[in-house]
Amino acid sequence: MSGRYPDRVRRTADEAAAAGLEAVLVAPSPDLAYLAGYDPPPLERLTLLVIRPGADAVLLVPTLERPLALASPLGADLEVVGWTDGDDPYQAAARLLPGAGRIGAGDRMWASHLLGLQRAVPEASFTTASPVISRLRAVKDANELAALARAARAADESFRQICSTRFEGRTEQDVSHDLEDLLVRNGHRRSDFAIVASGPNGFSPHHEPGGRTIRARDAVVMDFGGEFGGYFSDTTRTVVVGEPPPGFPEVYDAVRAAHDAALAAVRPGAAAQDVDRAARHTIELRGYGERFFHNTGHGIGLEVHEPPWIGEGNDLVLEPGMTFSVEPGIYLEGRFGVRIEDIVAVSADGVDRLNRSTRDLQVVD
Amino acid sequence: MSGRYPDRVRRTADEAAAAGLEAVLVAPSPDLAYLAGYDPPPLERLTLLVIRPGADAVLLVPTLERPLALASPLGADLEVVGWTDGDDPYQAAARLLPGAGRIGAGDRMWASHLLGLQRAVPEASFTTASPVISRLRAVKDANELAALARAARAADESFRQICSTRFEGRTEQDVSHDLEDLLVRNGHRRSDFAIVASGPNGFSPHHEPGGRTIRARDAVVMDFGGEFGGYFSDTTRTVVVGEPPPGFPEVYDAVRAAHDAALAAVRPGAAAQDVDRAARHTIELRGYGERFFHNTGHGIGLEVHEPPWIGEGNDLVLEPGMTFSVEPGIYLEGRFGVRIEDIVAVSADGVDRLNRSTRDLQVVD
Numbered sequence: 001m002s003g004r005y006p007d008r009v010r011r012t013a014d015e016a017a018a019a020g021l022e023a024v025l026v027a028p029s030p031d032l033a034y035l036a037g038y039d040p041p042p043l044e045r046l047t048l049l050v051i052r053p054g055a056d057a058v059l060l061v062p063t064l065e066r067p068l069a070l071a072s073p074l075g076a077d078l079e080v081v082g083w084t085d086g087d088d089p090y091q092a093a094a095r096l097l098p099g100a101g102r103i104g105a106g107d108r109m110w111a112s113h114l115l116g117l118q119r120a121v122p123e124a125s126f127t128t129a130s131p132v133i134s135r136l137r138a139v140k141d142a143n144e145l146a147a148l149a150r151a152a153r154a155a156d157e158s159f160r161q162i163c164s165t166r167f168e169g170r171t172e173q174d175v176s177h178d179l180e181d182l183l184v185r186n187g188h189r190r191s192d193f194a195i196v197a198s199g200p201n202g203f204s205p206h207h208e209p210g211g212r213t214i215r216a217r218d219a220v221v222m223d224f225g226g227e228f229g230g231y232f233s234d235t236t237r238t239v240v241v242g243e244p245p246p247g248f249p250e251v252y253d254a255v256r257a258a259h260d261a262a263l264a265a266v267r268p269g270a271a272a273q274d275v276d277r278a279a280r281h282t283i284e285l286r287g288y289g290e291r292f293f294h295n296t297g298h299g300i301g302l303e304v305h306e307p308p309w310i311g312e313g314n315d316l317v318l319e320p321g322m323t324f325s326v327e328p329g330i331y332l333e334g335r336f337g338v339r340i341e342d343i344v345a346v347s348a349d350g351v352d353r354l355n356r357s358t359r360d361l362q363v364v365d
Numbered sequence: 366m367s368g369r370y371p372d373r374v375r376r377t378a379d380e381a382a383a384a385g386l387e388a389v390l391v392a393p394s395p396d397l398a399y400l401a402g403y404d405p406p407p408l409e410r411l412t413l414l415v416i417r418p419g420a421d422a423v424l425l426v427p428t429l430e431r432p433l434a435l436a437s438p439l440g441a442d443l444e445v446v447g448w449t450d451g452d453d454p455y456q457a458a459a460r461l462l463p464g465a466g467r468i469g470a471g472d473r474m475w476a477s478h479l480l481g482l483q484r485a486v487p488e489a490s491f492t493t494a495s496p497v498i499s500r501l502r503a504v505k506d507a508n509e510l511a512a513l514a515r516a517a518r519a520a521d522e523s524f525r526q527i528c529s530t531r532f533e534g535r536t537e538q539d540v541s542h543d544l545e546d547l548l549v550r551n552g553h554r555r556s557d558f559a560i561v562a563s564g565p566n567g568f569s570p571h572h573e574p575g576g577r578t579i580r581a582r583d584a585v586v587m588d589f590g591g592e593f594g595g596y597f598s599d600t601t602r603t604v605v606v607g608e609p610p611p612g613f614p615e616v617y618d619a620v621r622a623a624h625d626a627a628l629a630a631v632r633p634g635a636a637a638q639d640v641d642r643a644a645r646h647t648i649e650l651r652g653y654g655e656r657f658f659h660n661t662g663h664g665i666g667l668e669v670h671e672p673p674w675i676g677e678g679n680d681l682v683l684e685p686g687m688t689f690s691v692e693p694g695i696y697l698e699g700r701f702g703v704r705i706e707d708i709v710a711v712s713a714d715g716v717d718r719l720n721r722s723t724r725d726l727q728v729v730d
Contacts, residue, residue: 040571044472044663044670064659067569085660086677107409111479112472115493128480204432206405294429295450298409305409312451 005037005074008136009057015132017053022101024051024129025093025117029108030302031133033230037073040065046089046113050096058096060089090120097121104129134307138299139321144231145345148300148323151188151228152343152354155235158182159357162222167214167241167364172196176209179224188226188233192304195223195236199245202238202337205294205329216242219336220364221329225304232304234325235355236341239362248338249361251288251330255338256359258282258328262296266326266344266351272314279328280312288330297325300343322346323354370402370439373501374422380497382418387466389416389494390458390482394473395667396498398595402438405430411454411478415461423461425454455485462486469494499672503664504686509596510710513666513688516553516593517708517719520600523547524722527587532579532606532729537561541574544589553591553598557669560588560601564610567603567702570659570694581607584701585729586694590669597669599690600720601706604727613703614726616653616695620703621724623647623693627661631691631709631716637679644693645677653695662690665708687711688719 012035016024026032026049033039036049036059045062047069056079061069063082070080083092090113097103100123105114107130118126140148161182167175173196180191197207199218207221214220218241225234238255240248258279265278276296283292295311300323308316310324327341342355377400381389391397391414398404401414401424410427412434421444426434428447435445448457455478462468465488470479472495483491505513526547532540538561545556562572564583572586579585583606590599603620605613623644630643641661648657660676665688673681675689692706707720 044674062659064570068571068573084658105476105480107475107477109476110472111470111474111476112493112495114476114479115470115491126480128477130477205429206433208433293449294427309409 005035006077008035009051009074009078011136012051012132013053013057015135016051016104019104019132020102021104021127021129021132022052022098022124024104024106024132025049025109026051026106026129026133027109027113029106030306031106031108031137034137034302035133038069038075040068042108042110044112046083046093046116048093048113050093060093060096090116093117094120098124100124102127104132106133130307137301137306138308139319140301140323140345141321144301145321145323147229147231148343148345149354151231151233152235153356154186154188154228155183155225155233156355156357157186158224159222159235159237163239163362163364167220167239168216169213171211171213172198172201172209173211175214175220175222179222183224183226183233188228191224191226192232193223193225195221197221197337199336200334203331203333203335205331205337205339214241217245219245219248219338221337221339223339223341230302232300234300234304234341234343235357236327236339237357237362238338238340239364241364244361245336247332248336250286251332251338252361254283254286254288255328255330255340257286259326259340259342259359262326262328263344263351263353266318266346267349268318268320268346270318272308272310272316272318273312275326276311279326283328283330291330291332292328293331294329297327299324318346320346320348370400371442373400374416374439374443376501377416377497378418378422380500381416381469384469384497385467386469386494386497387417387463387489389469389471389497390414390474391416391471391494391498392474392478394471395671396471396473396502399502399667400498403434403440405433407473407475409477410450411448411458411481413458413478415458425458425461455481458482459485463489465489467492469497471498495672502666502671503673504684505666505688505710506686509666510686510688512594512596513708513710514719516596516598517600518721519551519553519593520548520590520598521720521722522551523589524587524600524602528604528727528729532585532604533581534578536576536578537563537566537574538576540579540585540587544587548589548591548598553593556589556591557597558588558590560586562586562702564701565699568696568698568700570696570702570704579606582610584610584613584703586702586704588704588706595667597665599665599669599706599708600722601692601704602722602727603703603705604729606729609726610701612697613701615651616697616703617726619648619651619653620693620695620705622651624691624705624707624724627691627693628709628716628718631683631711632714633683633685633711635683637673637675637681637683638677640691641676644691648693648695656695656697657693658696659694662692664689683711685711685713
């Protein structure tokens with residue numbers, strides 16, 4: 001067997017062997033979509049891709065979804081084993097597994113399924129499959145990079161367009177709905193988030209857009225993205241309505257400088273945490289260290305948030321083709337927040353910015 | 366503390382004690398929405414509601430989501446503890462947990478989080494929290510029943526309207542899009558699924574609507590639903606385009622008889638599996654036993670599929686207020702499928718059908 005999905009399964013088996021895993025188990029999730037091109041919704045009925053070094057991969061599925069599984073891209077290349085309502089699916093899985101040793105479970109598998117598997121194979125020791133699967137997924141191929149770049153451009157265009165709309169006198173929800181519409185109009189299949197956090201609400205990085213009416217001299221953080229051809233966009237810009245609020249320019253400048261420093265730290269051979277340190281050091285020097293209370297970024301691809309995490313403690317070495325966000329921020333309680341976020345790819349010798357929106361402060365009406 | 370959410374948390378603690386659990390752990394999921402009215406998306410950063418018998422509940426959240434958690438309905442009634450990127454969230458959770466004993470994990474918690482917790486509290490034994498939480502969630506209160514009835518009526522109206530549209534010569538996808546639009550026009554926030562399985566595609570219960578053009582004499586299975594005020598609709602009807610295909614009338618009649626038998630078996634004091642047996646026995650008597658290869662139903666509420674499972678092996682005793690689907694089906698490979706599905710509530714002395722669409726065979730153009 002050959003092709004994109006069989007290759008990914010084979011590489012997973014190889015990496016599993018190298019990691020000392022007897023098996024890797026993947027339930028419906030972006031991991032399964034990546035490995036098998038099969039993407040059913042996660043449900044209570046167990047669907048499980050079993051990858052073992054030195055053996056053919058097996059897909060265990062509920063009988064009523066067997067036709068779907070057989071029609072999936074990998075359906076012809078692996079054994080599809082059905083279990084029927086009334087059977088114990090975990091015992092069915094156990095028959096495909098070693099009775100002991102280390103078994104890796106995909107990160108997004110539901111606890112109910114993991115607990116069922118642990119009970120069915122009590123002598124095995126379960127661990128995260130992330131060191132195997134996330135490593136593969138982290139390095140994007142040319143098609144994946146093109147898809148992420150397309151999504152980023154559509155998000156950039158949405159930002160350009162939202163800046164020419166009215167902010168003052170409208171609610172956060174109004175602007176958020178406009179952003180969602182723009183994302184779709186610019187090619188996204190759907191908008192997944194469109195944070196609009198005005199004035200003091202900007203203190204909350206994951207603010208839920210609400211009924212607050214945007215006023216003159218508000219800073220407005222907009223963090224938005226969605227799915228475009230299976231891959232995600234995610235970008236943030238902070239704008240001001242007319243004159244900036246007191247103290248804003250130096251904070252904006254600090255975030256932009258941190259963004260610059262982080263971008264400059266992205267290159268093959270650097271560690272993920274080096275990028276975080278570059279941003280954090282810049283912000284600390286300006287006296288806002290305590291106000292930057294999240295990681296500098298996260299991987300992006302088939303999920304909005306996926307490994308690699310760009311934070312302290314992650315010594316993963318960056319490789320060309322890895323894609324992640326760079327999004328330092330400063331949050332002043334009761335006043336405003338500032339965040340600037342671009343998606344970047346590690347290139348052969350540095351960084352390729354997939355978002356290209358201006359980072360010059362935009363003044364909106 | 367009093368009110369809907371504090372009451373639910375208190376009852377969870379009581380049930381946990383009765384079940385011999387030292388703690389119940391709930392990550393972002395419908396369980397968390399049910400218990401705390403807090404519904405952030407599940408992400409890699411650990412958010413965890415910790416409920417312990419005899420202690421106040423604690424919500425562990427990423428610092429950057431602390432403002433959101435505090436603003437949630439239960440935010441003022443429980444302790445909200447933040448952990449910051451760079452901390453080990455599982456160690457932070459371990460400080461809130463007993464060092465040993467049985468700990469229940471919510472069914473939808475991600476494996477990555479469960480494995481992290483198991484590592485951080487190695488002496489504890491983790492098990493599913495479902496016997497505690499699912500039992501509470503299974504019995505709906507009056508508000509929840511009203512929401513489910515409203516969603517069911519909107520789905521019924523969508524079915525009535527789709528029957529007067531054209532089927533012949535259009536693709537499954539076309540009809541599926543129409544169904545999605547109708548669900549939304551009739552009040553759903555969104556459509557979550559709109560299976561249209563025509564002719565031989567009806568063999569696949571979870572068929573993905575595709576480019577097949579619907580023809581005269583096709584049977585067409587339509588299984589659709591979505592979210593309406595936080596609760597779900599889910600209904601299925603099978604129609605024919607003009608004359609039914611050969612052998613169809615007796616199969617349709619068998620499914621309808623099984624549906625009748627299952628409805629008649631729903632009453633307080635019966636077991637969940639009694640409802641399945643009633644449907645299955647009817648279909649077996651007509652010689653189609655092997656062609657009915659899934660459970661008769663599933664619970665429904667904040668999730669489309671949730672406990673109780675209406676299948677063999679589930680001796681859960683039905684109580685007034687439990688809501689679930691009744692959906693027997695017969696699937697003939699290469700020919701057609703038939704399924705009829707209604708959502709029902711267990712009433713004080715029998716069954717309350719929330720879907721009321723006619724079950725008489727509808728002939729469409």
